[in-house]
Amino acid sequence: MATVAEMPRETQTFTTVRTPDAAPRPVKVRGENVNVFYGAKQALFGVTIDIPEKAVTAFIGPSGCGKSTFLRCLNRMNDTIVGARVEGKITLDNRDIYDTDLDVVELRARVGMVFQKPNPFPKSIFENVAYGPRIHGLARSKTDLEEIVVSSLQRASLYNEVKDRLHEPGTGLSGGQQQRLCIARAIAVSPDVILMDEPCSALDPIATAKVEELIDELRTNYTIIIVTHSMQQAARVSQRTAFFHLGVLVEEGPTDHIFTNPIEKRTQDYITGRFG
Amino acid sequence: MIGYAFLLILAFSAVAYFVGRSTGSRFVATAGGKVHSLPGYHGAFVALWVGLPALLLLLLWVSFQGSAIDRMLLASLPETLTAGKSASEIDLIVSEIKNVAAGRMFSQPSADIVTVAERLQGWHAIADWAMIVVAACLMIVGLVLSRRLLSPRFRARNVVERIISGLMIGCSVIAILTTLGIIVSLIYEAAAFFRMVPFTEFLFGLRWEPQIALRPDQVAGQGAFGAIPVFVGTLLISFIALLVSVPIGLFTAIYLVEFADERVRAVVKPVLEILAGIPTVVFGFFAILVVAPAVRDFSNVLGLAASPNSALAAGLVMGIMIIPFVSSLSDDAMKAVPRSMRDGSLALGATPAETMTKVILPAALPGIVGGILLAASRAIGETMIVAMAAGLIASLTINPLDSVTTVTVQIVTLLTGDTEFDSPKTLAAFALGLVLFLVTLTLNIIALQIVRRYREQYD
């Protein structure tokens, strides 16, 4: 059987099986019929999804299915990739983020991102966290800035580990600490949404547990979207799960529902480890 | 003759290779899987044992044949030719004999000379043939001996590897020895200079007038060897050059790395490479014909007096010359900053310019500084442009509109024309060369150290 991606475009159908929450949350981010192309190659096919506010949404799916691609649409990081093109509509709080008079710089301040590999700047821990507030002029004074840095580090549950060495290089921390530093850096500009692309894939189990715990805490204040290859992680941290396959959003619904009785055959196969 | 000898060695080695390889194949056919090395390695082993010693012999032979025959010639000169002659006159006779032997005759040589020349020709022929015969014998011995070593369990593969790595070591040793040789000769000549002129006078003296009389009847100055004006001139011109090249080169690199799109890059990069490929002589006459007059006219407009070969003109052109150098090294340094740094900054809502100034430039700074130091050492050592466009008179000034001279220019002028290798005038060139060498060496070492330390940070 030909996969959807291999079929001629006119005949492709991108039906997504959707299961709503029992108690629906307000929508924060909405994607409508999103297509993404890298040059001539199409990576996403008509993705439509509502992402609820102040909850963790997990994107799962086999490698190369377009999870990162969709995530990068949400803060327009695809703009920085030569040849990438996004079609369709994505809204944040009902505003089209691809609107021409929307400032991409402001968008990215509201939609933070944490990458797969921790990428602290080669600056001190303090400077890493202060970077965002500085460029956006969020702190009026030096004490303001210090306050922001300390509270961000506290929210990222890193403060106690680094409070004596705020002025040492951020690159000198352990991998897990570096990743939490990157989360603190993202929090420091007080975003609404935090995107995380496999934030634990470079971490050991203990550091992973810490980051997961952190994600669970952050959920009360932020809308979080996390891409993960670990089914257990998705089950542990997320409230909703979206399953992608070959550039198509196959199924999305409450996490316990997706993991206990998925409707789509492909979802079933994936979470039971039959492919991917 | 030497060409034939090389061909012979090549042919012999090829034959040896096939002999070795067929022996190897026979091992494979008879002993099967127990053979240690592939037939090709057996072949290479034999070929190396045949070719290398012969090649070495050839090199030694060629380097010593000339002097050996010269000595024999001197010893065999008939009394009639040498009687009552001084050493230099005998030298003249010897070179005449050599000319006659080589068929270059300007006048009818005397009978004595003709006989000696014929004898010399005979010796040369004998020596050439002897070389070929000895080489051939050596190769045959090599072939026989190395074939005897071959056996199914013989580790030809490892041995060939060792010989090859030995060859590579040999090559790098040659490079190192050459460098050492140059340094030693520099130091030797400079030491001779410092026996005539005190070290402190050279380093701290404020007057540089090296044009002293070589012969008693020449009219010339007393001579003064205080190199400070020359150093200051060099630094002035290099400084102007860096003032031009660092901003332009750096901004070009920033533009190319962060802001230019693919099409612009496809044009600008090759153009910069063309700039880097222009011979410095061409830059030199560009300086004389275009920049120097322009500088003079411009300063006239401002009411300033500029000398025809001003430091400014030479420095500007030298700066243009090293732009590609600065830009390509900064380009490399910025490209070496991982993309994840850039993404991290952009994802925080920084603009590309903020990302550049706050993240990429600081991270690339060590590499950029290293590149600038390398460019500086280039500027200090640059010769052609300043030889053409800078002055000859060493005046102690930092006015860029004045004419100054540089270390390299002085070396060129001291060593061209009437020279004598025991006068301080000539030897001063070596002292200057030594200083130049030490300065550029230090700059290069510091620069490479910086660049290296910074590379380690990300890999």
Ligand SMILES: Nc1ncnc2c1ncn2[C@@H]1O[C@H](COP(=O)(O)OP(=O)(O)OP(=O)(O)O)[C@@H](O)[C@H]1O
């Ligand atoms: N910069 C790019 N240029 C061209 N094609 C790309 C680019 N990035 C991704 N793709 C392609 O788009 C498709 C989706 O890639 P994406 O990175 O979104 O997958 P993913 O689901 O995140 O995979 P993984 O789990 O391995 O990270 C893949 O087929 C990939 O080859």
Ligand SMILES: [Mg+2]
């Ligand atoms: Mg991915």
